[in-house]
Amino acid sequence: MIMHQKNNPQHRNKLRTLTAAMLSVAIAAVSAQALAQQGSYKVPRTPDGHPDLQGVWANNSSTPLERPEFFGDRAQLTAAEFEELMRQADQIRASGGDALFGDGFLGAVISGEVRSYDPATGNYDAAWMVDRNLENRTSLIVDPPNGRIPPLTEQGQARARERASGRHSPTDTYLGRPLQERCITWGMPYIMAGYNSYYQIVQSRTAVAIIQEMIHDVRVIPLEPKPPLDERIELWHGDARGWWEGDTLVVQSRNFSDKSPFRGAGANRTFTERYTRIADDVLEYEFTVEDPTTWERPWTAVINYTASEDPIFEYACHEGNYALMGILSGARAAERAGLVPDAPIDQE
């Protein structure tokens, strides 16, 4: 992880704490309400008559991508379990210990222990963490029914082995560091919650912009028919085409590069997203990822994005990347001193 010169989340947290705190209390109620209202909620319209999805949206869900096996096929917590989750979450927050990003939150609640993901150099602490939206769901994955990523095909397993064996040593060169640390991309889709996980949607009649705060990436979604992009052009974030299905914006992306992996899938994936505003302050984000060369079947997840009142900040990642320079410089200094550097590498 990189600590950024000018875009310190602590600064953001000052601005967002109040809203986030209010949201996290309200979210359980909101989600339930939203679900109940799904039939009756009337999505606002743009002047062009399209459903209006515009605004800044936060992915701060505490629900893990994959369901802990412990829950089996059960997609929701019971009322008693949910109450217990909220109680333990308060405790973890109040302890002021390590920050928990991504799936770490529910993991800590279930196991009762905070797993430090970077014990070598020390963790980001709780000041870096926004309050998380607690939901009574057991996984973001809604299909397959066990809430888990389907098994890898043989081809997928072979590719994973090949990738692992071709990996650079973590400190011999910048190429050994993860793409996030090199400020190239946080992946497509970027679904980790709780760490600059903000998106802004801006719509015109003919195109939609989906801004991802991480590394100031904008995905341009054309809504008018366009010829498909030549298959020889492979992109970090794929090539998107969009259309409206009722009140839902559907975005389909192909032409991914093998350099841009997502949970083991590479160039062969088709990535389909569905954006539906189900309440004024909830944007339901559903994605299906399909790649018969990687998984035995497609899988689908749903994340409830919540409205944020704050703007997107400029995430000048590469421009302030003294961390990467420091890591490599430290490794060379360790070698000169006769020490073997032993920096762990962050996992995806």
Next chain:
Amino acid sequence: MPNDQTSTGFATMARNLVLTAAATTLLTLAASAETYAQSSQVLTEVPRTAEGKPDFTGLWQALGSAHWNIEPSAAKAGPDWKLGAWGAIPATLGVVEGGPLPYTPEGLAKKKANEADWLALDPLVKCYMPGVPRANMLPFPFQIIQGTDNVVMAYEFASAMRIVYMDQPDFDGPVPAWMGHSRGHWEGDTLVIRVTDFMPYTWFDHAGNHHSDQLEVIERYTPAGPNMIMYEAEIRDPETYTRPWKMSFPLYRRMEANAQLLEFKCVEFAEELIYGYLRKDAPADRVPPRGMPFTIQELE
């Protein structure tokens, strides 16, 4: 428009360009009528939003060599003889209105030092965000997506981007930013954007023209036919210049039926330049980069 002379110049240039564009369009149409019929992208009048404002949504790009030097300049040799003619620097008429840039003495000294050592010092070479108005001038397209409350500009170069906040003149920039903080409003058919809260590190071109963190840019986007925008940027920076000055150039719609924004995520092309000297097996010619916006403390 700054004065009558320029307005007339713009009007003539706009007319000629529209004519040329129209002729080119016809030719292209004949050549690939089928493709165009499918895409229905040929516009005959300025597209407008439901609210009647010009709709700039689309893919735009500047032409010419002003990204090398915003001031007039003859062609000259490039920084590396191995690159031959391809690496030489083309001539440019410049885009600055009036005479030489009104630098303060200190500003001019820094400009000269920048220019003499531009390859090592130009932030663009390291794939840093280009700033404004440089981003609009690069030989890369950028996409405008125009909503009602916000206008987004997504640049192919370095995946740089700007969000223009419409009709929120009192919304101050939350942090200093490489691409500044943009607030827009309409004056008739002209989109006027005030950009402030800049980092001091970006340049205006490869020739080392620069600014401080006091920079304020007033941009004006005026439609000149369906496929061209006349772009003007007023530069205010009392720390670097003795008076405000302007540059202007046209932005052209990319007319290809399959035109779309691609990726030029150039970080990976600049890493060897920035971090190559820290590789375990670094060749002897890899040296620490200069002109960095931050420093680290090297251990002995």
